[in-house]
Amino acid sequence: MTETNLRILLAARPEGAATLDHFRAVEEPPPAPRPGEALLRHRFLSLDPYMRGRMNASKSYAKPVEIGDVMEGQSVAQVVEDLSGTFAPGDWVLGGKGWQRFSAVPVHALVKLDPDAAPPTAHLGVLGMPGTTAWAGCTELAQPRPGETFVVSAASGAVGSVAGQIARRMGARAVGIAGGPDKCAYLRDELGFDDCVDHRAPDFPERLAAACPDGIDSYFENVGGAVQQAVWPLLNDFARVAVCGMVAEYQGDLQPGPNLSSVLRKRLTLRGFIVSDFPRAAPTWRATGARWLRDGTLKYREDVTRGLENAPTAFLGMLTGKNFGKTIVEIT
Amino acid sequence: MTETNLRILLAARPEGAATLDHFRAVEEPPPAPRPGEALLRHRFLSLDPYMRGRMNASKSYAKPVEIGDVMEGQSVAQVVEDLSGTFAPGDWVLGGKGWQRFSAVPVHALVKLDPDAAPPTAHLGVLGMPGTTAWAGCTELAQPRPGETFVVSAASGAVGSVAGQIARRMGARAVGIAGGPDKCAYLRDELGFDDCVDHRAPDFPERLAAACPDGIDSYFENVGGAVQQAVWPLLNDFARVAVCGMVAEYQGDLQPGPNLSSVLRKRLTLRGFIVSDFPRAAPTWRATGARWLRDGTLKYREDVTRGLENAPTAFLGMLTGKNFGKTIVEIT
Numbered sequence: 259m260t261e262t263n264l265r266i267l268l269a270a271r272p273e274g275a276a277t278l279d280h281f282r283a284v285e286e287p288p289p290a291p292r293p294g295e296a297l298l299r300h301r302f303l304s305l306d307p308y309m310r311g312r313m314n315a316s317k318s319y320a321k322p323v324e325i326g327d328v329m330e331g332q333s334v335a336q337v338v339e340d341l342s343g344t345f346a347p348g349d350w351v352l353g354g355k356g357w358q359r360f361s362a363v364p365v366h367a368l369v370k371l372d373p374d375a376a377p378p379t380a381h382l383g384v385l386g387m388p389g390t391t392a393w394a395g396c397t398e399l400a401q402p403r404p405g406e407t408f409v410v411s412a413a414s415g416a417v418g419s420v421a422g423q424i425a426r427r428m429g430a431r432a433v434g435i436a437g438g439p440d441k442c443a444y445l446r447d448e449l450g451f452d453d454c455v456d457h458r459a460p461d462f463p464e465r466l467a468a469a470c471p472d473g474i475d476s477y478f479e480n481v482g483g484a485v486q487q488a489v490w491p492l493l494n495d496f497a498r499v500a501v502c503g504m505v506a507e508y509q510g511d512l513q514p515g516p517n518l519s520s521v522l523r524k525r526l527t528l529r530g531f532i533v534s535d536f537p538r539a540a541p542t543w544r545a546t547g548a549r550w551l552r553d554g555t556l557k558y559r560e561d562v563t564r565g566l567e568n569a570p571t572a573f574l575g576m577l578t579g580k581n582f583g584k585t586i587v588e589i590t
Numbered sequence: 591m592t593e594t595n596l597r598i599l600l601a602a603r604p605e606g607a608a609t610l611d612h613f614r615a616v617e618e619p620p621p622a623p624r625p626g627e628a629l630l631r632h633r634f635l636s637l638d639p640y641m642r643g644r645m646n647a648s649k650s651y652a653k654p655v656e657i658g659d660v661m662e663g664q665s666v667a668q669v670v671e672d673l674s675g676t677f678a679p680g681d682w683v684l685g686g687k688g689w690q691r692f693s694a695v696p697v698h699a700l701v702k703l704d705p706d707a708a709p710p711t712a713h714l715g716v717l718g719m720p721g722t723t724a725w726a727g728c729t730e731l732a733q734p735r736p737g738e739t740f741v742v743s744a745a746s747g748a749v750g751s752v753a754g755q756i757a758r759r760m761g762a763r764a765v766g767i768a769g770g771p772d773k774c775a776y777l778r779d780e781l782g783f784d785d786c787v788d789h790r791a792p793d794f795p796e797r798l799a800a801a802c803p804d805g806i807d808s809y810f811e812n813v814g815g816a817v818q819q820a821v822w823p824l825l826n827d828f829a830r831v832a833v834c835g836m837v838a839e840y841q842g843d844l845q846p847g848p849n850l851s852s853v854l855r856k857r858l859t860l861r862g863f864i865v866s867d868f869p870r871a872a873p874t875w876r877a878t879g880a881r882w883l884r885d886g887t888l889k890y891r892e893d894v895t896r897g898l899e900n901a902p903t904a905f906l907g908m909l910t911g912k913n914f915g916k917t918i919v920e921i922t
Contacts, residue, residue, distance in 0.1 A: 319827075319855055319856075319857070479850070482850060482851070486850070495651075501850055501853045501854045502854070503854065504850060504851050504854060507849070507851060512849045512851065513849065514846030514847065514849065515846065515847035515848050515849045515850045516847050516850075517839070517844045517845065517846065517847045518811070518814060518818070518833055518836060518847045518848075518860070518862075519814070519836050519839060519844065520862075521833045521860055521861070521862040522833045522834070522835065522836060522862035522863075522864075523650050523651055523862070524651075524862065525651070525861075525862045525863055525864065525867055526860070526861070526862050527859065527860070527861040527862075528850070528853055528858070528859070528860040528861070529853070529857075529858070529859040529860070530850075530852075530853040530854035530855070530856065530857045530858050530859075531854075531857055532854075532857065535857055
């Protein structure tokens, strides 16, 4: 093999906003697989907001990436070599590790994909971790009910776009919050959201109130910050808030939270979660979502950047909402 | 009948802290019961923190008291007259209404009490609304489990003292937070709390941390403010917070809440409640608590002020922690 392993490392820990200076690209020989491992050539890398937390020194719900280590991430890949014989060269698998072109991964940690059943990239987004997060957050936490109003922020993103579609299936009126008129039009016209409000509009709080004339019964929180502050007064008694992400605050700009007297007065339930808290959600959603993809009732959009060397730029853009759909890097 | 009906009215709405000037006493003739109503002579009035919310103009989970109206509250009373024949004169009942000596109340809204089974005042505290609140908050929300650490604030109060005892029964280590060494000694030595921390100590956050070496798995919130801020960093992953009251902030001194990134990072569940959200809790707790009172394993303490005219002073004292036990006014 003459190709090198392009790898994107964490070069330094950000204080506040991350920049390109916090990443560093290196070229190394591909790793040599150990017994039980397959050598993978990554084809598509998933970029997700949680990765920003891994750049900090403090433990979040997972260990930080160490300085000089490869950035954490999941890829769909093709098998180059598997001495165990579990996979054949060219097989598509989910489970490539890190922002890099090659990885050597234990075969038991790989999931074989059928590229004819669904595009491999779907397993990074709509059917993968983000879609499963939407499924768990809706069915276990937000629990939208018929006749209720469900609101999701970062609604055109990989999680939010699926959450809104699931909430509509569960019978609720789904209102998205997204950045810009194009995303809002897409959510309304393509994905069937009942309404969508642009959080960049100067009168965003008033527009959100107008879009939710009966208040908000469940809120799928992906953003925090000013969006959260606009949602809060609209929450109805007994509303459920699924706290999935707060991407507006990942860069260190922590806002004061809502005073908890609102939690008491309105008898709110707030609950934080990550997808691995619900291990049964992944197989359930993979089967359910695949069925809806096949019958055409579940829709998704990908924002694909070509070239692993461009992953840092794509990642930073995603953190500020420049992406439009699931952020993916095609590894050339 | 020659006695007058002493009544304590809301004289003005407080801006910030309530004072004696916000109350006004009047003497009027006792009310004339209408068909279906019994005339009651109140014997013991319950004073509870929720009443502070009723003094504000804004709707909380219940309507405010109007200026010039009698303050809201519940009493145990004796029947003076019941033309329906449901109750005999002298019968003890729960259900007297308002800070006043007499009320006329529909007989269907009254609960007959057996003064030989439990002291009538127990139905205002340990077996009544506060005890039921503790029961619902523990069993439905905080859900302390064996081996876990349970923390309750305002721990010597009517709700907190029962909550800690229930949490111990449920197998958890119960740590109280109370104001002053006397209250802490009482909770440890008399009620069997595993530990108690004085929130007035200058190094309260460090003391609380020392009292919870394994962190906090469930927190019964009665106080808010600085106590809440000291509890927050100690919450463990998957901790449950039952938001029952925030008496430190009822006087208008609203603190910023915790940033919700902690809810996400630690996968917390926060849930607000009032006792009427759980209608089955009252009969369940009345029977359970009465059994524990009879066998001597459930303990309580009352802080009784004599004279309805002193109710405003007793109420204001309770809001700043001057009471020691369930606050009750004996109506002479």
